[in-house]
Amino acid sequence: MTDADRTHDIVVWGATGVAGRFVAEYLTERYAPDELSLAAGGRSPERLDDVVSDLTARSDAWDDVPVVVGDATDPESLRAIARDTRVVCTTVGPYTTYGTPLVEACVEAGTDYCDLTGEVNWVREIVDRYHEAAVDADARIVHSCGFDSVPADLGTLLAQSFAAETFDAPCQTVRIYLEDGSGSVSGGTLASFGELFDAADADPLARQTLQNPYSLAPPGERSGVDPGEQRRPRKDSLRSAWTAPSPMAAVNERVVRRSNALLEYPWGREFRCTEVVPTGDGLTGAVTAGLVAGGLGAFTAAMSVGPLRSALREYVFPDPGEGPTRAETEAGHFLIRVLGRGMAADGPFTVEVEFGADRDPGYGATARMLGEAATCLATGDVDSPLDGGVLTPASGIGRPLADRLRDVGFTVSVGEPSDD
Numbered sequence: 001m002t003d004a005d006r007t008h009d010i011v012v013w014g015a016t017g018v019a020g021r022f023v024a025e026y027l028t029e030r031y032a033p034d035e036l037s038l039a040a041g042g043r044s045p046e047r048l049d050d051v052v053s054d055l056t057a058r059s060d061a062w063d064d065v066p067v068v069v070g071d072a073t074d075p076e077s078l079r080a081i082a083r084d085t086r087v088v089c090t091t092v093g094p095y096t097t098y099g100t101p102l103v104e105a106c107v108e109a110g111t112d113y114c115d116l117t118g119e120v121n122w123v124r125e126i127v128d129r130y131h132e133a134a135v136d137a138d139a140r141i142v143h144s145c146g147f148d149s150v151p152a153d154l155g156t157l158l159a160q161s162f163a164a165e166t167f168d169a170p171c172q173t174v175r176i177y178l179e180d181g182s183g184s185v186s187g188g189t190l191a192s193f194g195e196l197f198d199a200a201d202a203d204p205l206a207r208q209t210l211q212n213p214y215s216l217a218p219p220g221e222r223s224g225v226d227p228g229e230q231r232r233p234r235k236d237s238l239r240s241a242w243t244a245p246s247p248m249a250a251v252n253e254r255v256v257r258r259s260n261a262l263l264e265y266p267w268g269r270e271f272r273c274t275e276v277v278p279t280g281d282g283l284t285g286a287v288t289a290g291l292v293a294g295g296l297g298a299f300t301a302a303m304s305v306g307p308l309r310s311a312l313r314e315y316v317f318p319d320p321g322e323g324p325t326r327a328e329t330e331a332g333h334f335l336i337r338v339l340g341r342g343m344a345a346d347g348p349f350t351v352e353v354e355f356g357a358d359r360d361p362g363y364g365a366t367a368r369m370l371g372e373a374a375t376c377l378a379t380g381d382v383d384s385p386l387d388g389g390v391l392t393p394a395s396g397i398g399r400p401l402a403d404r405l406r407d408v409g410f411t412v413s414v415g416e417p418s419d420d
């Protein structure tokens with residue numbers, strides 16, 4: 001089947017959910033029907049009709065948005081969608097529960113795919129089961145195209161590209177700082193987070209995946225010099241300030257290492273990458289780092305105990321389907337700073353990347369990141385040596401995604417740090 005035989009450029013699969021709705025809204029606001037043929041996908045025709053009514057009411061360009069109906073538990077319905085679509089852009093999670101048959105359908109149909117997963121245990125399963133078949137089918141399966149892990153992964157790619165162009169050497173070390181941010185978390189995200197702990201309880205392979213910093217590298221390459229996540233407060237060598245562990249490090253660092261591996265180690269086999277939360281200098285910085293680390297440790301410990309996890313889900317977490325309003329996403333923001341250190345012929349160098357947006361990171365900004373990732377794939381606007389496989393944003397799409405995000409108002413800058 002050629003691409004010309006396919007009806008839809010992009011299906012937003014899960015358009016009735018919190019994240020999927022924001023993605024569909026973003027794409028219909030940004031692109032006209034003659035630029036992008038878009039469909040909204042889900043399991044409930046009634047809920048999809050509500051979504052389409054909203055989309056057309058807020059848009060001058062879109063009189064109608066086609067819908068496609070299927071079910072994540074009905075593989076034949078997913079095959080039909082994958083065969084008729086260039087890119088399936090999915091927000092149907094938890095991906096450990098719902099994601100695998102859709103990936104399989106996309107690989108079978110040679111259809112590109114992108115998602116929002118941060119479930120590293122599931123990504124590892126997909127790598128092991130489908131990478132080779134996706135390579136053979138020229139299907140780009142690009143995971144983690146939201147706040148997990150676009151800023152960290154593209155930020156690292158930009159730092160490394162700048163280092164190669166300017167200093168003719170890679171950054172041997174990259175540190176990713178969650179510098180600033182405000183936003184909220186949906187019931188669907190918390191359900192997916194809970195799924196990660198369920199998997200760690202039940203499945204030794206999932207536990208191993210969470211313990212090994214290289215678990216998303218190709219089989220046979222799952223070891224190296226990088227010790228993995230920072231687990232306690234530490235004085236930072238690059239900034240002489242205190243840092244705490246980052247809640248997203250377990251995902252983002254592994255994705256960045258997978259990018260390096262898939263691109264055939266342009267940043268070297270000794271490359272190290274750490275993501276942290278900077279907390280400032282002096283006593284205040286040290287105390288804040290301790291508080292952040294303690295809070296994260298307490299939450300992780302609570303989530304690791306089955307009955308406590310069940311109680312949090314039952315009484316504390318919002319239900320799947322609940323999440324921030326549009327106004328709340330517009331009030332949020334985030335900034336990530338990436339510092340890369342390397343050694344040029346004439347001495348050490350530092351590269352700095354800023355990656356941020358004036359939107360809630362998990363929804364408003366994520367809708368743009370995933371929507372533009374899907375658009376890059378649908379239009380062939382990618383800078384990647386890889387035509388297929390189980391890929392990362394940096395290895396499967398690359399710089400065009402950063403350019404598109406800059407065009408829609410993201411801060412994306414790279415250079416040498418200023419002295420002040």
Ligand SMILES: NC(=O)c1ccc[n+]([C@@H]2O[C@H](COP(=O)([O-])OP(=O)(O)OC[C@H]3O[C@@H](n4cnc5c(N)ncnc54)[C@H](OP(=O)(O)O)[C@@H]3O)[C@@H](O)[C@H]2O)c1
Nearest residue numbers: 014016017018019072093146147148186188189192320321
């Ligand atoms: N990486 C990031 O930055 C980031 C940010 C946001 C979200 N996420 C992830 O994105 C995922 C979705 O989050 P969310 O808050 O949007 O969740 P949500 O509101 O619960 O939405 C889930 C979607 O999946 C659909 N769905 C559930 N079961 C289905 C089935 N059997 N067949 C077809 N569709 C089905 C739901 O349809 P109904 O409406 O019919 O129930 C809904 O459209 C989560 O895994 C979350 O962790 C990641």
